[in-house]
Amino acid sequence: MRHIISTLVVHRSGVLVRVAGLFSRRGYNIESIAVGRSEEPDLARITIVVEADDEQVLEQIEKQLYKLIDVVKVNDLPARESVERELALIKVNAGSQTRSEIMQIVDIFRAKIVDVSSRAVIVEITGGAEKIEAIIALLKPYGIREIVRTGQIAIQRTPKKTDK
Amino acid sequence: MRVKNTGAEILLQCLQREGVEVIFGYPGGAVIPIYDALYDYPGIRNILVRHEQGAVHAADGYARSTGKIGVCLATSGPGATNLVTGIANAYMDSVPLVAITGQVATFLLGRDSFQESDITGITLPITKHNYLVRDVKELPRVIKEAFHIASTGRPGPVLIDLAKDVTTTKAKPEFPETIDLPGYKPNYVGNARQVKEAAEALAAAERPLLYVGGGAVISGAQAELLKLAELTETPVTTTLMGMTAFPSAHPLALGMIGMHGTAAANFAATEADLLIAVGARFDDRVTGRLDAFAPRAKVVHIDIDPAEIGKNIPVDIPIVGDCRMVLEMLTARLTARRHGPWLERIRGWQEQYPLRYEPTGLKPQQVIETISQLTGGEAIICTEVGQHQMWTAQFYRFTRPRSFVTSGGLGTMGFGFPAALGAQIGNPDRLVIDIAGDGSFQMNIQELGTAVASQIPVKVVILNNFYLGMVRQWQEFFQNRRYSATVLESNPDFVKIAEAYGAKGFLIDAPGQLRATLEEAFRTAGPVVVDCRVDREENVLPMVPSNGALNHMIGVTE
Numbered sequence: 194m195r196h197i198i199s200t201l202v203v204h205r206s207g208v209l210v211r212v213a214g215l216f217s218r219r220g221y222n223i224e225s226i227a228v229g230r231s232e233e234p235d236l237a238r239i240t241i242v243v244e245a246d247d248e249q250v251l252e253q254i255e256k257q258l259y260k261l262i263d264v265v266k267v268n269d270l271p272a273r274e275s276v277e278r279e280l281a282l283i284k285v286n287a288g289s290q291t292r293s294e295i296m297q298i299v300d301i302f303r304a305k306i307v308d309v310s311s312r313a314v315i316v317e318i319t320g321g322a323e324k325i326e327a328i329i330a331l332l333k334p335y336g337i338r339e340i341v342r343t344g345q346i347a348i349q350r351t352p353k354k355t356d357k
Numbered sequence: 358m359r360v361k362n363t364g365a366e367i368l369l370q371c372l373q374r375e376g377v378e379v380i381f382g383y384p385g386g387a388v389i390p391i392y393d394a395l396y397d398y399p400g401i402r403n404i405l406v407r408h409e410q411g412a413v414h415a416a417d418g419y420a421r422s423t424g425k426i427g428v429c430l431a432t433s434g435p436g437a438t439n440l441v442t443g444i445a446n447a448y449m450d451s452v453p454l455v456a457i458t459g460q461v462a463t464f465l466l467g468r469d470s471f472q473e474s475d476i477t478g479i480t481l482p483i484t485k486h487n488y489l490v491r492d493v494k495e496l497p498r499v500i501k502e503a504f505h506i507a508s509t510g511r512p513g514p515v516l517i518d519l520a521k522d523v524t525t526t527k528a529k530p531e532f533p534e535t536i537d538l539p540g541y542k543p544n545y546v547g548n549a550r551q552v553k554e555a556a557e558a559l560a561a562a563e564r565p566l567l568y569v570g571g572g573a574v575i576s577g578a579q580a581e582l583l584k585l586a587e588l589t590e591t592p593v594t595t596t597l598m599g600m601t602a603f604p605s606a607h608p609l610a611l612g613m614i615g616m617h618g619t620a621a622a623n624f625a626a627t628e629a630d631l632l633i634a635v636g637a638r639f640d641d642r643v644t645g646r647l648d649a650f651a652p653r654a655k656v657v658h659i660d661i662d663p664a665e666i667g668k669n670i671p672v673d674i675p676i677v678g679d680c681r682m683v684l685e686m687l688t689a690r691l692t693a694r695r696h697g698p699w700l701e702r703i704r705g706w707q708e709q710y711p712l713r714y715e716p717t718g719l720k721p722q723q724v725i726e727t728i729s730q731l732t733g734g735e736a737i738i739c740t741e742v743g744q745h746q747m748w749t750a751q752f753y754r755f756t757r758p759r760s761f762v763t764s765g766g767l768g769t770m771g772f773g774f775p776a777a778l779g780a781q782i783g784n785p786d787r788l789v790i791d792i793a794g795d796g797s798f799q800m801n802i803q804e805l806g807t808a809v810a811s812q813i814p815v816k817v818v819i820l821n822n823f824y825l826g827m828v829r830q831w832q833e834f835f836q837n838r839r840y841s842a843t844v845l846e847s848n849p850d851f852v853k854i855a856e857a858y859g860a861k862g863f864l865i866d867a868p869g870q871l872r873a874t875l876e877e878a879f880r881t882a883g884p885v886v887v888d889c890r891v892d893r894e895e896n897v898l899p900m901v902p903s904n905g906a907l908n909h910m911i912g913v914t915e
Contacts, residue, residue: 210478257664259663262486265539
């Protein structure tokens with residue numbers, strides 16, 4: 194099962210390598226990892242997507258993360274109650290004959306064309322992993338030259354009902 | 358206006374503030390400023406070792422035997438990388454250690470400069486935490502944090518890498534009063550509800566067993582453990598690391614558990630209905646095949662490191678906390694219990710399958726028994742790694758905590774002798790003995806120079822069988838006696854080696870010489886090497902083959 198682990202860490206050089214190194218030496222597979230500043234100036238947030246079928250493995254991942262001195266908080270985000278996004282930039286072949294078809298696809302996905310040349314366009318898209326996979330599949334026949342993805346980031350939704 | 362100090366001086370002031378009296382080190386280009394400053398700080402003694410590996414093991418032995426933090430110092434590049442084995446060793450056995458390494462100057466960093474190595478990168482997986490200091494202003498904070506992290510919670514090694522220009526730059530030191538580590542808050546007090554559950558489980562158990570590891574020694578839980586065991590009449594088995602947490606000669610002591618554990622301990626684990634793990638981590642050398650380990654037992658696991666709980670085996674009642682405090686809480690909830698039938702069953706195993714050997718020729722076990730008798734179990738015993746280490750665990754009757762200094766998790770050959778030097782520095786009034794194998798001793802034999810030069814009166818007893826004995830044993834059992842690369846026919850004359858260094862050497866090659874020669878060796882002032890030519894093909898028994906079930910032991914027929 195896919196899990197999104199949101200990790201709040203002290204914003205210091207070398208923290209990412211400590212976290213990533215922990216995953217590799219313990220044999221946990223990272224599907225994606227994304228890091229950036231958080232709401233606190235001294236803290237950064239690392240979002241890690243990991244495959245773990247076993248609850249025990251997931252528990253170990255969390256516990257091992259907590260052992261790192263620079264890790265402040267670890268959250269396994271519940272899939273249904275979280276908003277997930279990823280940004281992808283896709284450079285796809287586009288001549289005068291295919292450009293409009295590509296633009297239609299881009300429209301449907303509410304993506305954006307951010308650069309155009311005579312032979313290619315660059316598409317910017319944000320969304321869940323599935324949405325990005327879907328547009329890649331549709332663009333593939335035109336010839337994809339390059340894909341750059343940021344990896345998933347995610348945030349837990351605020352509760353809908355007012356708490357008593 | 359306060360005076361400015363160099364980074365090297367600030368470092369030494371910080372070490373003094375942490376109560377450091379001795380460091381084990383070896384100079385080199387990147388740490389010359391630190392050694393220069395040491396000249397003016399006579400309160401901090403530097404023990405000059407002969408190899409950086411000796412320094413880190415000595416600091417480790419000092420820490421294990423005293424409970425204080427061990428400190429070692431090495432230069433950049435090869436000096437730093439020579440510490441790696443010792444740091445990994447301390448990490449595996451949760452030893453509080455601060456390793457200080459010199460680094461090339463900040464402007465040379467990242468350029469593959471002379472004697473540059475990325476030691477913080479290299480030691481990332483084998484330190485509790487590490488630092489690269491590029492700014493002298495950070496130094497007091499880093500040192501304070503490093504000592505705090507190394508010694509609190511589950512102890513472990515912390516490395517501080519100091520760029521050379523940091524040690525020469527002058528600054529006004531600002532020593533912080535407090536530590537701000539938002540992500541580091543070890544939990545010492547066990548959860549009351551879980552302690553209550555554990556107490557209920559213990560009250561209800563018919564065949565309880567305490568399985569005690571190094572965490573009990575580290576937390577100083579000997580008195581609490583003894584009280585709990587006696588109150589509830591619960592037998593106690595220990596891991597290699599937990600050996601000194603419970604007196605070896607106590608009627609409830611079953612000895613060591615696991616691959617070379619006693620038959621009684623291994624059978625008891627297999628039949629127990631409640632297993633209380635205290636500061637032990639279910640290492641594969643203890644458990645053997647996981648699904649066959651304590652198959653009938655409800656498991657209580659007490660450990661200060663939450664990540665240890667549930668790591669290798671599922672736990673019914675987890676208690677995160679300091680072993681001593683949790684045992685105290687647990688005992689407070691208990692009333693006296695008797696387990697006559699269970700103890701009788703255990704006594705049956707003990708009588709039927711005692712640890713034993715055939716007393717023909719000079720037997721290694723006999724050497725250890727004699728050392729045990731001569732010292733009354735009061736000495737600090739260090740070991741290298743291999744057969745002699747297991748025989749020591751089996752046949753030495755430990756009476757005092759922190760008296761067994763041995764490399765458990767990493768199994769580092771060459772550990773014992775330098776560790777013994779550190780233990781002796783930390784315990785100048787006690788007899789410190791390194792029980793060594795001929796293979797292991799040669800891995801750090803150069804530290805005889807340190808022992809003689811620094812007048813450290815450690816006694817080394819080599820159980821010399823001219824083999825890498827433990828590997829030879831495995832080859833005998835599992836490789837059809839193909840003794841590939843385990844024969845050490847060209848061993849040196851250890852007596853002459855000792856004498857060449859200026860130490861005293863003794864040779865024992867018959868049982869009749871054993872007692873008198875050992876007595877004389879222990880009486881002799883200064884470092885001593887005793888070469889015991891023991892039975893060459895003696896084996897450590899019982900033995901659970903790797904990943905086997907604990908109740909199926911070579912050397913024990915049910």
